[in-house]
Amino acid sequence: MSFSVSKQMSDEYILKTPVILDGIGFHSGKRNVIIVEDNIENDGLYVVQEGKRYKIDPFAVSTEQRTTSIVEGDQIIAMTIEHLLSALHALNIRNLNIVFEEGNEVPILDGSAEGYMQLIESEIELIRREVDVLEVTETVRQVAQGDSSRFVQIEPSDSDVMTIQSTVSYPDSRILKQEYIFKFSCLEDYRREIANARTSFPFTIESEEVIEETKSRLKGAIFTGENKNVNIYSSWNTDKTRHENEVARHKILDFLGDLNVLNIELSPRITIKLFRTGHAINNALARRIATSLLKNGNS
Numbered sequence: 283m284s285f286s287v288s289k290q291m292s293d294e295y296i297l298k299t300p301v302i303l304d305g306i307g308f309h310s311g312k313r314n315v316i317i318v319e320d321n322i323e324n325d326g327l328y329v330v331q332e333g334k335r336y337k338i339d340p341f342a343v344s345t346e347q348r349t350t351s352i353v354e355g356d357q358i359i360a361m362t363i364e365h366l367l368s369a370l371h372a373l374n375i376r377n378l379n380i381v382f383e384e385g386n387e388v389p390i391l392d393g394s395a396e397g398y399m400q401l402i403e404s405e406i407e408l409i410r411r412e413v414d415v416l417e418v419t420e421t422v423r424q425v426a427q428g429d430s431s432r433f434v435q436i437e438p439s440d441s442d443v444m445t446i447q448s449t450v451s452y453p454d455s456r457i458l459k460q461e462y463i464f465k466f467s468c469l470e471d472y473r474r475e476i477a478n479a480r481t482s483f484p485f486t487i488e489s490e491e492v493i494e495e496t497k498s499r500l501k502g503a504i505f506t507g508e509n510k511n512v513n514i515y516s517s518w519n520t521d522k523t524r525h526e527n528e529v530a531r532h533k534i535l536d537f538l539g540d541l542n543v544l545n546i547e548l549s550p551r552i553t554i555k556l557f558r559t560g561h562a563i564n565n566a567l568a569r570r571i572a573t574s575l576l577k578n579g580n581s
């Protein structure tokens with residue numbers, strides 16, 4: 283048994299007033315409008331599409347489009363949910379409906395989680411209640427399919443602060459290697475160190491062709507200008523990055539969002555190691571945890 287659940291009193295937040303997110307989708311490039319509102323049923327995180335509720339759950343996730351999406355069969359219900367879920371995890375909001383009024387993709391905003399936090403934080407109220415906390419009892423390593431050198435590892439620790447160590451390596455690009463160790467003890471840590479780290483492109487071949495191909499795959503990607511949502515590493519990008527290791531930090535942002543499909547608090551007595559991770563590895567770990575908890579009657 284690698285995982286278990288403990289009960290703990292915790293500071294949680296509820297959303298007092300619904301907030302509207304209106305912006306372009308990273309993949310579709312189209313306008314999407316969503317309303318984020320308190321889930322008065324108190325039964326977790328849901329996506330609402332055309333009046334139907336879909337529970338956010340590790341087994342409802344597809345990472346086929348190199349993003350985290352909620353699907354039903356072949357149908358994409360909600361695309362690119364990871365950055366919003368990351369912000370919700372940091373804010374300890376556990377009951378919410380994400381209602382799609384237009385489109386099926388969460389607006390990408392600036393490619394980080396900062397915009398969601400600012401919007402949601404203006405309407406939240408603190409409550410204290412008993413919650414489930416994920417405990418890790420033995421080390422588990424999840425490797426990428428077909429490449430065992432890429433992995434996420436989750437292990438128990440004696441520390442009272444959760445630590446996430448992130449390493450990225452793109453030897454043929456301008457990034458080469460980045461590392462970051464995040465000590466996650468409170469919301470302020472996340473806000474300061476993780477929330478504003480954007481999606482990045484470490485191009486290995488800096489050609490117009492590659493950039494055009496990327497633009498056609500990601501129709502909502504904005505590479506230049508004041509509100510750009512992609513931090514690119516190329517000879518022609520002279521804009522400053524927000525952190526010297528922004529890519530490694532963004533991997534932590536993604537991991538916290540991808541794991542939040544479990545909608546559970548993480549014990550401070552956990553150490554996590556991310557080595558060249560992606561959404562598929564993160565989701566495989568989330569499924570493994572969910573399966574382990576179900577087996578042990580901790581669902």
Ligand SMILES: [Zn+2]
Binds near residue numbers: 364365481532536
């Ligand atoms: Zn991301």
